[in-house]
Amino acid sequence: xxxxxxxxxxxxxxxxxxxxxxxxxxxxxxxxxxxxxxxxxxxxxxxxxxxxxxxxxxxxxxxxxxxxxxxxxxxxxxxxxxxxxxxxxxxxxxxxxxxxxxxxxxxxxxxxxxxxxxxxxxxxxxxxxxxxxxxxxxxxxxxxxxxxxxxxxxxxxxxxxxxxxxxxxxxxxxxxxxxxxxxxxxxxxxxxxxxxxxxxxxxxxxxxxxxxxxxxxxxxxxxxxxxxxxxxxxxxxxxxxxxxxxxxxxxxxxxxxxxxxxxxxxxxxxx
Amino acid sequence: xxxxxxxxxxxxxxxxxxxxxxxxxxxxxxxxxxxxxxxxxxxxxxxxxxxxxxxxxxxxxxxxxxxxxxxxxxxxxxxxxxxxxxxxxxxxxxxxxxxxxxxxxxxxxxxxxxxxxxxxxxxxxxxxxxxxxxxxxxxxxxxxxxxxxxxxxxxxxxxxxxxxxxxxxxxxxxxxxxxxxxxxxxxxxxxxxxxxxxxxxxxxxxxxxxxxxxxxxxxxxxxxxxxxxxxxxxxxxxxxxxxxxxxxxxxxxxxxxxxxxxxxxxxxxxxxxxxxxxxxxxxxxxxxxxxxxxxxxxxxxxxxxxxxxxxxxxxxxxxxxxxxxxxxxxxxxxxxxxxxxxxxxxxxxxxxxxxxxxx
Amino acid sequence: xxxxxxxxxxxxxxxxxxxxxxxxxxxxxxxxxxxxxxxxxxxxxxxxxxxxxxxxxxxxxxxxxxxxxxxxxxxxxxxxxxxxxxxxxxxxxxxxxxxxxxxxxxxxxxxxxxxxxxxxxxxxxxxxxxxxxxxxxxxxxxxxxxxxxxxxxxxxxxxxxxxxxxxxxxxxxxxxxxxxxxxxxxxxxxxxxxxxxxxxxxxxxxxxxxxxxxxxxxxxxxxxxxxxxxxxxxxxxxxxxxxxxxxxxxxxxxxxxxxxxxxxxxxxxxxxxxxxxxxxxxxxxxxxxxxxxxxxxxxxxxxxxxxxxxxxxxxxxxxxxxxxxxxxxxxxxxxxxxxxxxxxxxxxxxxxxxxxx
Numbered sequence: 001x002x003x004x005x006x007x008x009x010x011x012x013x014x015x016x017x018x019x020x021x022x023x024x025x026x027x028x029x030x031x032x033x034x035x036x037x038x039x040x041x042x043x044x045x046x047x048x049x050x051x052x053x054x055x056x057x058x059x060x061x062x063x064x065x066x067x068x069x070x071x072x073x074x075x076x077x078x079x080x081x082x083x084x085x086x087x088x089x090x091x092x093x094x095x096x097x098x099x100x101x102x103x104x105x106x107x108x109x110x111x112x113x114x115x116x117x118x119x120x121x122x123x124x125x126x127x128x129x130x131x132x133x134x135x136x137x138x139x140x141x142x143x144x145x146x147x148x149x150x151x152x153x154x155x156x157x158x159x160x161x162x163x164x165x166x167x168x169x170x171x172x173x174x175x176x177x178x179x180x181x182x183x184x185x186x187x188x189x190x191x192x193x194x195x196x197x198x199x200x201x202x203x204x205x206x207x208x209x210x211x212x213x214x215x216x217x218x219x220x221x222x223x224x225x226x227x228x229x230x231x232x233x234x235x236x237x238x239x240x241x242x243x244x245x246x247x248x249x250x251x252x253x254x255x256x257x258x259x260x261x262x263x264x265x266x267x268x269x270x271x
Numbered sequence: 272x273x274x275x276x277x278x279x280x281x282x283x284x285x286x287x288x289x290x291x292x293x294x295x296x297x298x299x300x301x302x303x304x305x306x307x308x309x310x311x312x313x314x315x316x317x318x319x320x321x322x323x324x325x326x327x328x329x330x331x332x333x334x335x336x337x338x339x340x341x342x343x344x345x346x347x348x349x350x351x352x353x354x355x356x357x358x359x360x361x362x363x364x365x366x367x368x369x370x371x372x373x374x375x376x377x378x379x380x381x382x383x384x385x386x387x388x389x390x391x392x393x394x395x396x397x398x399x400x401x402x403x404x405x406x407x408x409x410x411x412x413x414x415x416x417x418x419x420x421x422x423x424x425x426x427x428x429x430x431x432x433x434x435x436x437x438x439x440x441x442x443x444x445x446x447x448x449x450x451x452x453x454x455x456x457x458x459x460x461x462x463x464x465x466x467x468x469x470x471x472x473x474x475x476x477x478x479x480x481x482x483x484x485x486x487x488x489x490x491x492x493x494x495x496x497x498x499x500x501x502x503x504x505x506x507x508x509x510x511x512x513x514x515x516x517x518x519x520x521x522x523x524x525x526x527x528x529x530x531x532x533x534x535x536x537x538x539x540x541x542x543x544x545x546x547x548x549x550x551x552x553x554x555x556x557x558x559x560x561x562x563x564x565x566x567x568x569x570x571x572x573x574x575x576x577x578x579x580x581x582x583x584x585x586x587x588x589x590x591x592x593x594x595x596x597x598x599x600x601x602x603x604x605x606x607x608x609x610x611x612x613x614x615x616x617x618x619x620x621x622x623x624x625x626x627x628x629x630x
Numbered sequence: 631x632x633x634x635x636x637x638x639x640x641x642x643x644x645x646x647x648x649x650x651x652x653x654x655x656x657x658x659x660x661x662x663x664x665x666x667x668x669x670x671x672x673x674x675x676x677x678x679x680x681x682x683x684x685x686x687x688x689x690x691x692x693x694x695x696x697x698x699x700x701x702x703x704x705x706x707x708x709x710x711x712x713x714x715x716x717x718x719x720x721x722x723x724x725x726x727x728x729x730x731x732x733x734x735x736x737x738x739x740x741x742x743x744x745x746x747x748x749x750x751x752x753x754x755x756x757x758x759x760x761x762x763x764x765x766x767x768x769x770x771x772x773x774x775x776x777x778x779x780x781x782x783x784x785x786x787x788x789x790x791x792x793x794x795x796x797x798x799x800x801x802x803x804x805x806x807x808x809x810x811x812x813x814x815x816x817x818x819x820x821x822x823x824x825x826x827x828x829x830x831x832x833x834x835x836x837x838x839x840x841x842x843x844x845x846x847x848x849x850x851x852x853x854x855x856x857x858x859x860x861x862x863x864x865x866x867x868x869x870x871x872x873x874x875x876x877x878x879x880x881x882x883x884x885x886x887x888x889x890x891x892x893x894x895x896x897x898x899x900x901x902x903x904x905x906x907x908x909x910x911x912x913x914x915x916x917x918x919x920x921x922x923x924x925x926x927x928x929x930x931x932x933x934x935x936x937x938x939x940x941x942x943x944x945x946x947x948x949x950x951x952x953x954x955x956x957x958x959x960x961x962x963x964x965x966x967x968x969x970x971x972x973x974x975x976x977x978x979x980x981x982x983x984x985x986x987x
Binding site for chain 2: 662
Binding site: 067069088089090092093094098099101105106107108109110114117118119121122124126128131132133134135138139142143146147150181185 | 283284285288470473474476477478479481482484485487488489491492493494495496497498499500506554
């Protein structure tokens, strides 16, 4: 799907399609605190875009704006060519944006299977009266979506825990279930907020593999907040660097890694 | 030894998603239904039916309603009794206007009125969360209780302020009123409860139930999944109040045969139903039945059961001890097993599956 | 309160459900009011007439406001006990209402058994203290990390338990508060105000004064003493307080003791104005609107909340009640609180909470 060509420094660039999401001059304030100041960047279809920066830089707030959970006071966000105005979270979901959270936001009272099935809610059309009867069209629809969910469960290799309540699962598996739930929405844009936080090396490698598979097999565009620079370098096509709510760099991983401002603010040098 | 899943493989998703996947559970359910439909009418005496079984059925239905709202959707409600009252009065007015219409149909229609009022008082849930919502439902409870007394049109300008249930026939047999036999009333209650429980079970196991539980567990995430909070919460209020309304209509028409709102649909009843749901198990339909059975039978056990065992207990003392016992049990359950009797039942079944082995 | 968040207010009228609901609401309210109103000029009756009445008979207005003030002060005292405990230990003691009644009952019960009045007061304080500690240890501590709803429901359990216990120990009949024996004044003071007569019950004046003194003492205590400072520290962060050497248990003992005193005084005042009995569910629950208005952590909030509810109720009942047949005191407070909640979910004095994800 993506032809690899070399760029100037000898690294392969994956050619990506048109702009899927454009953030223009967005500013967000909470009372007196300015979380984001005049940030602009875009995300192209099919790419993996990393958003990095020190803590408090406004990365999660940025994702929340894209999601519709916060409404930025200034600037605009354009998704799929449509300018969004006061978008509510469930409309963002309907438009094709899904996300995972820094602190796992699973439905603790339900099993893995049910959690992922809630991701299919938007796609399930049968209304109240059919649901009250259950047998018949509602059951058929449920089975149809169950098949899709089982595919996702296979993909993420979580068959063995599908009936367990998620509250009892270890942290790494919870993050995987959360990824499954986001995937169930068949999103065009997937926002991942520190998907590898708190994982050991093996779990991280698994998660990296899943993210890459999602991007390459399903063609999902991914925006990723991550602190592990190794992961960022390996996975992402382009990187945005935020500090204190401002954008200080934007480019390919190697460009950003070499940028002096980024080194000063975040990366540091080996000594 | 006899409660094993071994050998019961599911080869279709439909079988896997069944409400009672284990065959022994299905057999158990069939036995319970057989006892309910055949055994009780044949073997039990009138007193048992009118003082234990009918109240049990009415309370179970109300508890299911409250469980849908509080247990599955996480919206606390202290106004259940008021919604039951709406159902009762709606049924009364409907049967006054349409005396020829089948009373069961009217009972169900009066549930719709309850649902409407429920949605109205549920509107604040969009802005207010957690137990602050209790204030809105308290407002509903006290306001409606006041309206039941102050609007004489509701009880047909009856001088005593009470409803008197007229006789209604079903296939020629008196179903309500003084001449209705206990078995007949019990049967009607049973059919209604079984049917409505089946609907509730269907809702709760499907997409709508999952949406409700998502709203309960983390409504932010639910919203980001595309679930519209407004619709989910209001639907929960509507369905819950429908069940409460039907239960209220059943209570007046099939159990009491009449009554005065201030005596029946009080805040104490609201609390009782909430306690049934807590003790029985939040978020569990079978828990609603357990809780209702427990609290409905408690007064009878106190008044008659204990003296029968030789423990002296006067009427007043029985009431006081009931209060203390209920209060203590609420606390114990909330601390030890917040999922109530339903969870204990599940644990029991779990142990039964491995019996006689320890694990 | 972690359950309340400030989110952008959804555009209510854009939703079909809401529109339908509001229309239904308007019809229902109009129907009920219409059923209760007679005569013509409904709008005039609601919006103009009561104010006319207020101006025409200012002495009645003063009387009503005074009575509202007194009942408001008593509500505030119940809320105060709650706020104290919550501020210092973060523990929800919704059973404060029943504790007030229990205190009053114990006092009267001891007196009836022959204990002299002032000794009975001291003994009752002891009983309240033991009760408070028992509740904290047995019920509230095991539930310390549970969501508020669970605590809320647990305190209903406590309430029921105490009702049963109280009724079996003291009997279910309403009792007379031993106002005389406690040197509380009787009779009324008649003031010639605004061209008419405003009658102030002496016991009410006493209640208002005692309550004000108590609140002032508590406020000073919190603000200026070492222990008060320690209490505030504990309210902010248990861990931090521990790390500077404040003994949590000692603080909690002091707090619960204070709450017990407040409960007893409230119980005495309340009982002196009307009989002491268990018709309290309404009383115990009425603290909820007061706390919602005033916020859960603010002493001035509890007072102002109590006053607003008290005065609002009495005035509503007196001037608008007759329009609909009276008795609206039973629900007016909740609607007032509800109205506030819709516009200011954190109450008048509470802190705005922003949900973070």
